[in-house]
Amino acid sequence: MALSIDSRVKLNNGVEMPVLGLGVWQIPSGGPTTRAVTEAFASGYRLIDTARIYGNEEGVGRAVRESGLPRDDIFVTTKLWNSDHGYDAALRACEASLKRLGLPHVDLYLIHWPVSGSRKETWRAMEHLLKEGKARSVGVSNFMIQHIEELLVSSNVVPSVNQIELSPFLHQRELIDYCTKRGIAVEAYSPLTQGRRLGDKRLVAVAKKYAKTVPQILIRWGLEHGLIEIPKSDREDHIRENAAVFDFEIRSEEMRFLDSMSEDLRMSWDPTRVP
Numbered sequence: 448m449a450l451s452i453d454s455r456v457k458l459n460n461g462v463e464m465p466v467l468g469l470g471v472w473q474i475p476s477g478g479p480t481t482r483a484v485t486e487a488f489a490s491g492y493r494l495i496d497t498a499r500i501y502g503n504e505e506g507v508g509r510a511v512r513e514s515g516l517p518r519d520d521i522f523v524t525t526k527l528w529n530s531d532h533g534y535d536a537a538l539r540a541c542e543a544s545l546k547r548l549g550l551p552h553v554d555l556y557l558i559h560w561p562v563s564g565s566r567k568e569t570w571r572a573m574e575h576l577l578k579e580g581k582a583r584s585v586g587v588s589n590f591m592i593q594h595i596e597e598l599l600v601s602s603n604v605v606p607s608v609n610q611i612e613l614s615p616f617l618h619q620r621e622l623i624d625y626c627t628k629r630g631i632a633v634e635a636y637s638p639l640t641q642g643r644r645l646g647d648k649r650l651v652a653v654a655k656k657y658a659k660t661v662p663q664i665l666i667r668w669g670l671e672h673g674l675i676e677i678p679k680s681d682r683e684d685h686i687r688e689n690a691a692v693f694d695f696e697i698r699s700e701e702m703r704f705l706d707s708m709s710e711d712l713r714m715s716w717d718p719t720r721v722p
């Protein structure tokens with residue numbers, strides 16, 4: 448079936464997650480976040496990606512509560528920060544996030560970064576949060592194969608999602624294949640290269656062919672690879688533009704061309720060497 452803004456991916460625990468969401472990193476807390484999320488809802492987005500470290504959970508929660516949308520239609524993700532690892536600390540961190548969001552549960556709670564030493568204990572807390580219904584699903588972010596393998600040795604709960612940096616410039620195929628084989632959905636962060644490669648001539652040429660913009664090509668590239676995409680914007684026009692990606696398909700020839708652009712380019716941090 449053709450993808451639409453209402454398309455959802457069924458996670459390994461049966462929970463359904465929208466394929467397109469709004470990332471809110473670097474959107475100032477309070478009004479600007481609430482406005483961006485409200486605009487996203489008006490444009491049809493139903494997934495919002497925040498984190499404790501973004502400092503804007505309150506603004507996300509307000510927009511969710513004031514949206515008038517059924518809570519079940521909206522999918523809220525937040526993340527456990529690096530200083531909150533360990534069993535008790537993780538439980539407290541989740542409670543604090545829920546309080547700031549003003550919500551009884553989140554739809555996805557992610558370990559933000561594979562901090563060495565305490566990952567297993569933290570994952571035990573994630574299992575507890577799942578059981579208690581504080582999180583409808585739990586997952587990880589920035590986890591490489593070795594970090595996931597370590598979790599799977601000590602736990603029967605397979606992460607539902609791994610959120611990693613992905614774009615045609617960083618196409619982590621081996622990791623995507625590994626996750627897919629184990630039923631872990633892959634979510635792409637910084638899908639627009641944080642705005643830094645939007646002028647790439649090759650991308651501009653592909654965009655022109657489809658009468659689309661470069662951000663739309665980047666988002667569609669991810670969707671066609673089965674990824675969940677969470678572009679960030681706090682501009683009304685960009686939020687709308689980034690959702691207008693369901694009225695075209697990128698032909699396999701251009702998909703292959705975009706795939707060939709991978710050069711291991713990372714915009715943020717690099718988890719590959721975390722022991």
Ligand SMILES: NC(=O)c1ccc[n+]([C@@H]2O[C@H](COP(=O)([O-])OP(=O)(O)OC[C@H]3O[C@@H](n4cnc5c(N)ncnc54)[C@H](OP(=O)(O)O)[C@@H]3O)[C@@H](O)[C@H]2O)c1
Binds near residue numbers: 471681682
């Ligand atoms: N788990 C992690 O470690 C991690 C790390 C990084 C990000 N993330 C998540 O992923 C989300 C997205 O990644 P990101 O924020 O790093 O970067 P991104 O989505 O790749 O790019 C955002 C940048 O692109 C610009 N932009 C957005 N739409 C545009 C458009 N249509 N035309 C031109 N420019 C446009 C934005 O500016 P305007 O706002 O002005 O539109 C902003 O400067 C984050 O917000 C966060 O939720 C997670």
